[in-house]
Amino acid sequence: MSTLSSDQIAKAIDVTCDTVIANEKYFSDLDGLAGDGDFGTSLATGFKVIKKELPEIDKSAVGAMLLKISMICSKHVGGSSGPIWGTGFMRAGMASKGLEEVTYEQLTEMLGSAIEGIVARGGAKRGDKTLLDALWPIHEKMQEMDGSDLGAVLAAVAAEADKAIDETRSAVAHRGRASQVGERSANTPDPGIVGVATILKDWCAHYGVDFVPQAAELKR
Amino acid sequence: MSTLSSDQIAKAIDVTCDTVIANEKYFSDLDGLAGDGDFGTSLATGFKVIKKELPEIDKSAVGAMLLKISMICSKHVGGSSGPIWGTGFMRAGMASKGLEEVTYEQLTEMLGSAIEGIVARGGAKRGDKTLLDALWPIHEKMQEMDGSDLGAVLAAVAAEADKAIDETRSAVAHRGRASQVGERSANTPDPGIVGVATILKDWCAHYGVDFVPQAAELKR
Amino acid sequence: MKKFVNDPENFVPEFMAGVIAANPDLLEAMPEFQLIKRKNVDASKVAIVQGSGSGHEPAHVMAVGPGMLTAACQGPVFAAPPVDACYETIKSVATDAGVLVLVNNYQGDRMAWDMACEMAEAEGIKLKQFIINDDVAVQDSLYTVGRRGVAGNFFVMKACGAAAEAGADLDALYAVADKVNSNVRTMGLALTSCIPPAKGDPIFDIGDDEMEVGVGIHGEPGRERTKIKPADEITELLFEAVANDLPYNSGDRVALMINGLGGTPPAELYVLYNKAAQLCADRGLTIARNYVGEYCTAIEMAGCSLTLLKLDDELEKLLAAPAETACRIF
Amino acid sequence: MKKFVNDPENFVPEFMAGVIAANPDLLEAMPEFQLIKRKNVDASKVAIVQGSGSGHEPAHVMAVGPGMLTAACQGPVFAAPPVDACYETIKSVATDAGVLVLVNNYQGDRMAWDMACEMAEAEGIKLKQFIINDDVAVQDSLYTVGRRGVAGNFFVMKACGAAAEAGADLDALYAVADKVNSNVRTMGLALTSCIPPAKGDPIFDIGDDEMEVGVGIHGEPGRERTKIKPADEITELLFEAVANDLPYNSGDRVALMINGLGGTPPAELYVLYNKAAQLCADRGLTIARNYVGEYCTAIEMAGCSLTLLKLDDELEKLLAAPAETACRIF
């Protein structure tokens, strides 16, 4: 069974930094449709620091590295995204404490822990139109698959996130700044979900995994 | 020799009211080019009151009627135009005190008095790019002519005012709000001169006097 | 982007440095946390803190001063401050008397302050959190994050600030905050959008003849988008929404605030006040105190909000007490 | 036109009614002359009056109050008040101690006040007229009307207001006005135009990437039109123009004002203040008092002006004296 080293995870995070930084304005514009237009900037502010500090961060243990990244989120990411992503990285880090590399099962559990933490922090439910509506199906898909072909897993979860964009598009947001505009949030994509899907799309490109996006927001 | 009755003068003032009111926005726009954009509104505010009160104003004496109009200017016209037009009407009124009708010579003197008063009030000199640069040549033209054909006089003074627009266009304003922008007032028409010329053009139309304007501002 | 700004990333640190430079005797900063606090804090009194996105000045850091906030931190424009900054804000002014944490009801702020309060309490700091939610434009329901906290926040800060100076303890201060929040209602309206410096263009599009009724202070869409109306009709529609919500009844003494959202000049706010004062009189409300100006802005948005606070003797006295902040006239 | 306005012709009377409604104990109006005056004027003291176009609020009618103006009248937006209104303003507060008439140097204002002063003096009213002209953007020469009076006006009103309260006589007050005016310099800058309500559209056109350096408070073109620059460069260019004019020299104590022209939000003004304070320090100027906010606006123009006033002990004391106007924070 395939395992992921701390360095491999660090590399994936580094690719994520590039995605978030490159999409700063786009993600903020999406957030401006029904929210307050800060999503892209908030996230990019933190991931610029992560990008810069990542080479220096101790990578001998996966958990410690993720906790360090969580702290950067607490320190540098404003808006709801700070507590949400900070909590996610913190819980994933706690779930992988002391490990030098993680198995596919451990990776799946780390995501499960992150999701639990985010739910506890922000109280979102299925269909509330948050990035959890992408993370839940991703987690379920990972539980279904055996992880023997990580490329296949990546293609499958990228497709789940992609699907989540369109499946939640017509919904009304019930969390975050966008929830305070009522019906007006319907028929706009959720920026958090688009963010997760864009990261996965870019991972596919980076790892040479075939993936044909469906949602308009990924086809730009 | 032709004389003008108080009623005839009142009628000319009434036509002037229509001109000023109809050009409120245009005159302000002209003033906005190098000045502060209030000329049209300031003048129109006063002439709306004049238009309304004119039927009630005692017309038994020319002088008293003009003094009444001067008072309306003092009360209702803001900006430099209040003192300028108010002083002009006041001095014209003083020069025609007690007269029931005025001769052509008296009319010419009334304009001369108005000009003197405006000069004393605002200190403008020839070429300072103010409405005096229209009034001076008009006054001189009136002194040259004998007034036997008032239509011919009207056509001649309208042409003087028309000419003054283009003759002062390239000058730099030395008085009023527009003077405080230095070179920037060059190559804009002076709104006060355009105002005088427009009034005379409309008088020509009202009295059936042929007049073919040259300046762009009168050809709209 | 028509703004006075250098590198947009430095916008918040730079304006905060300006606030400190203009108030060297009154305030001091911890720039690494975008935090401003009073100098010479009286350790025997409850400290009052707040922190939220930037772009609402004079809220929140400019509201620090005697009789107002003890400390405040700022996030980036329109985004809640990072958790760390909230935590440090509490820690920087924590006294034995405790800390009152005033949070405007936005999920980002709430989550950041929740985490910060947990961290501070774990270290033994005594505190209470109070959530402000005065915006009637937003439906309050179990299925949303609830009503937003907007200009009514000023009255909570002012009343609690005065009570804290007078020596009230933490529970008493919480009760003051609760009394103000229960009696204050606001609704806003935008004529134009606004441009967060880092974004560089308007946060929403709005037609030349349109207005956004019930807009949030971050440009969030409101109750409805309509054709622009005369000032008196706008005042009426804001007043009705606000006055019917609590409701405010004949005989009530109130504070009335006309708040400018940043791009609306003083004269227009007084046109609105003029009508609002008439509407209060028509309804039998006595305006005991009034506030016309910029209290909680949305950067340079042209727009306004109308706030009513029902007063009792206690609140009236607290509002009248002296206070001082970064913003001065003389 | 994105403004809170009913019938544009009633804009000025309506905002003035709002000012009165918000300050019933402090102020009263004579609406037929668009005139606001203090209640309970002390007849033994010199009265201070002013009057100019509207659109510069809080100047001029909102600057009436104890320690500031005794009365002021407003013209239409951006136009001098009618002669009658100026005359009535003098008359309404004339005391045996006399009246100090403060006129900003615009030809319209000057002619109206000249006529009004002649009328008042003919009736035996004792008065002195003082002309304020602090704008360094305008060339001062025999061939123009001279420098405009802009935000520096605040300091003349404040210092004279304090001196009048302290019982100074008319000659002494004139000397105070002269001292302030001789030591104060201002320059403004616009990022956007503004819309007089009666005109309905912008008073000038300006590109999305342009700024107008040395703009007048009525949108008069300034020294030059350039590409927009970072905030620090803007501050530098205003500071250099102002500071070199008097000039202000190392060791001077100064008051520094960053004035918003109406559409610029508080945070941006503090970005400018931050840099201006550094520039003062670099030049060896000590900022004894500072002012950041809206003191003299051009309706809703986005822009600013920078003012320096060289202080001596007398002026510093006069600026520090208490005062009260229509605009309040608390």
Ligand SMILES: Nc1ncnc2c1ncn2[C@@H]1O[C@H](COP(=O)(O)OP(=O)(O)O)[C@@H](O)[C@H]1O
């Ligand atoms: N309670 C929540 N739980 C999980 N994700 C959330 C929650 N609220 C918002 N989000 C996600 O965060 C995104 C918005 O982030 P951001 O703009 O930083 O927050 P804010 O709403 O405070 O402005 C949303 O698109 C959504 O996907």
Ligand SMILES: Nc1ncnc2c1ncn2[C@@H]1O[C@H](COP(=O)(O)OP(=O)(O)O)[C@@H](O)[C@H]1O
């Ligand atoms: N000193 C003056 N003497 C005569 N006419 C003048 C003088 N100053 C200005 N004007 C005329 O008045 C016009 C501007 O009037 P207005 O806009 O009301 O004045 P302001 O310059 O105060 O805004 C100018 O176009 C000019 O023709």
Ligand SMILES: [Mg+2]
């Ligand atoms: Mg957001």
Ligand SMILES: [Mg+2]
């Ligand atoms: Mg003008």
Ligand SMILES: [Mg+2]
């Ligand atoms: Mg946000």
Ligand SMILES: [Mg+2]
């Ligand atoms: Mg004018």
